[in-house]
Amino acid sequence: MRVSVLEVANQKAALKELARLVEKSTVDPLVRNAAIALTSDCDARDDACEVRAVYKAIKDGDDRVKGLSRGLKYMSDPRWADFFSSPSRELRQLADGINGADCDQHAALVTALLGSLGFVTGLRAWGPQRNEYTH
Numbered sequence: 001m002r003v004s005v006l007e008v009a010n011q012k013a014a015l016k017e018l019a020r021l022v023e024k025s026t027v028d029p030l031v032r033n034a035a036i037a038l039t040s041d042c043d044a045r046d047d048a049c050e051v052r053a054v055y056k057a058i059k060d061g062d063d064r065v066k067g068l069s070r071g072l073k074y075m076s077d078p079r080w081a082d083f084f085s086s087p088s089r090e091l092r093q094l095a096d097g098i099n100g101a102d103c104d105q106h107a108a109l110v111t112a113l114l115g116s117l118g119f120v121t122g123l124r125a126w127g128p129q130r131n132e133y134t135h
Helices: 011-025 031-038 045-058 087-094 103-116
Strands: none
Touching: 011 087, 011 103, 031 045, 031 087, 031 103, 045 103, 087 103
């Protein structure tokens, strides 16, 4: 799997790149099919059920998506770098047995899965000071 390093000017630019990766993944058939599988027990137009199903699958696991049976394992990034990968890539890695991502990757995957189902989604970062994001 090809990996690239992107130098960004600041955290705000990094978050914009993550949002771009999420938006692009919402139309990926792999993401859409995973979202449909995860929500297959929900009645039509039961938005609350679909949101819960996707969140629970990422948090606790779901056998309907290859590699996600135990959920997406939380794993910190190195202190000197922030790894972002597209939600599409995250699903491919899970299928290959690679399971580990930090909070921004968890949020990105949930956001892309729900976005592929037509939900209006977004990512939010928090920090104690302006333009200094810690979570």
